[in-house]
Amino acid sequence: xxxxxxxxIGLLATQDDELGELTDAALLxxxxxxxxLGPAGHAPAADRRLDLxxxxxxxxxxxSHAHLVFAGDRxxxxxxxxxxxxxxxxxxxxxxxxxxxxxxxxLRANLGRLAAELHAGGVTTFECKSGYGLDVDTExxxxxLAAERTPEVTFLGAHVVPEHTDRADxxxxxxxxxxxxxxxxxxxVDVFCEQGAFDVAESRAVLRAGIAAGLAxxxxxxxxxxxxxxxxxxxxxxASADHCTHLSPADIDxxxxxxxxxxxxxxxxxxxxxxxxxxxxxxxxxxxxALATDCNPGSGYSTSMPLAIALAVVQMRLSPAEAVRxxxxxxxxxxxxxxxxxxxxxxRADLVVLDAPSYLxxxxxxxxxxxHQTWIAGQxx
Ligand SMILES: [Zn+2]
Numbered sequence: 525x526x527x528x529x530x531x532x533i534g535l536l537a538t539q540d541d542e543l544g545e546l547t548d549a550a551l552l553x554x555x556x557x558x559x560x561l562g563p564a565g566h567a568p569a570a571d572r573r574l575d576l577x578x579x580x581x582x583x584x585x586x587x588s589h590a591h592l593v594f595a596g597d598r599x600x601x602x603x604x605x606x607x608x609x610x611x612x613x614x615x616x617x618x619x620x621x622x623x624x625x626x627x628x629x630x631l632r633a634n635l636g637r638l639a640a641e642l643h644a645g646g647v648t649t650f651e652c653k654s655g656y657g658l659d660v661d662t663e664x665x666x667x668x669l670a671a672e673r674t675p676e677v678t679f680l681g682a683h684v685v686p687e688h689t690d691r692a693d694x695x696x697x698x699x700x701x702x703x704x705x706x707x708x709x710x711x712x713v714d715v716f717c718e719q720g721a722f723d724v725a726e727s728r729a730v731l732r733a734g735i736a737a738g739l740a741x742x743x744x745x746x747x748x749x750x751x752x753x754x755x756x757x758x759x760x761x762x763a764s765a766d767h768c769t770h771l772s773p774a775d776i777d778x779x780x781x782x783x784x785x786x787x788x789x790x791x792x793x794x795x796x797x798x799x800x801x802x803x804x805x806x807x808x809x810x811x812x813x814a815l816a817t818d819c820n821p822g823s824g825y826s827t828s829m830p831l832a833i834a835l836a837v838v839q840m841r842l843s844p845a846e847a848v849r850x851x852x853x854x855x856x857x858x859x860x861x862x863x864x865x866x867x868x869x870x871x872r873a874d875l876v877v878l879d880a881p882s883y884l885x886x887x888x889x890x891x892x893x894x895x896h897q898t899w900i901a902g903q904x905x
Contacts, residue, residue: 583874589818
């Protein structure tokens, strides 16, 4: 194994409570782990050295919510929405038709392209959901293809009830044969708990079936309406309640008193011209928040964590430090991961080198490609 010493780090923002932020720092990558970090003057010897010229280094971003295995294009639907039509959950069905018709090679190529975009934007770990197959064979294909790229695969057979299908029959399929076919490839089970998708009782049944099959729950909750999704997520000790755009005071209290992360997805609000979630109140109440892309072909087709961070600062009133923390530590917590999201000795060498002196530039310079290098498990991505 080769050890590489990164020197000339102008600002090392570890996101570790004890280590904090270091200036004029160095970091040793030893194989796939962080071997050492600290003041540049105390750096150990290494096989090779790489001078970063004063740039800022952060943990790699952890994108804990993404829909990346699909076919088709909904640019026309987007354009229609921008000229006055409201977004409804039904648009998913057009992606389902294209995805069912696509060969594995096409789906794999599309996933690979999106993964490359995520890495170019500093994402070093991403979650990937199914949910555009909605039949046993296609859902299994989607989770199998996702598992080729990430260990964080989520079964989302309960995305929407497919057309021309009896609702009760479909729920039985999702909780039975479809779940059994998909579970070997998955770590997580998810449900779109929303008007027009699945109600609370249906969502509870799907998540309980997933838990019984060995999967851990996460929930699409309170995106379009203040329904019961957040309360259900807390009830089942879900890793994450995602969206949280419409919250009651009781929902905020429930999240603050739980281990369930509130995962906020501002690229969706941006792309649908919707009100942003109240991140400030969630944080001030004591909830843990994560930022993720929710990259999907309908409601927000962006892989840019830097843009999500900029929106969280400018539109959701987080400080730049809070937004970066949500995109790193928060995302790791939303995936129950302790080996990523921070920079400390022994953790995985997942890091982002910014072409900037500080992470403040992520929000200060929105839309500018500031990611200079991405390292995943000690290798340049
Ligand atoms: Zn989603």
